[in-house]
Amino acid sequence: MAVARLAERLGMDPVVLEGYGDRPHTRSDHLRLAAGYLGWKSAPAGSTAM
Known part of the structure; x- marks a missing residue:
């Protein structure tokens, strides 16, 4: 889920972030x-x- 949201914000396909x-x-x-x-x-x- 987090990877998909990050990829969306970066405007890229989540597959790019797999590695x-x-x-x-x-x-x-x-x-x-x-x-x-x-x-x-x-x-x-x-x-x-703190």
């Missing part, structure tokens, strides 16, 4: 890029602040 994440670091690489684009910062290790 997404096959490379071990694809998801973490893309998350890092998106977080940088959005200006998100990592919480310090051991942080409990």
Whole structure:
């Protein structure tokens, strides 16, 4: 369901996304890029602040 919605928003066929994440670091690489684009910062290790 999520893949179909994402594909629709991107204007592509869901089949194109079938292999997404096959490379071990694809998801973490893309998350890092998106977080940088959005200006998100990592919480310090051991942080409990919300």
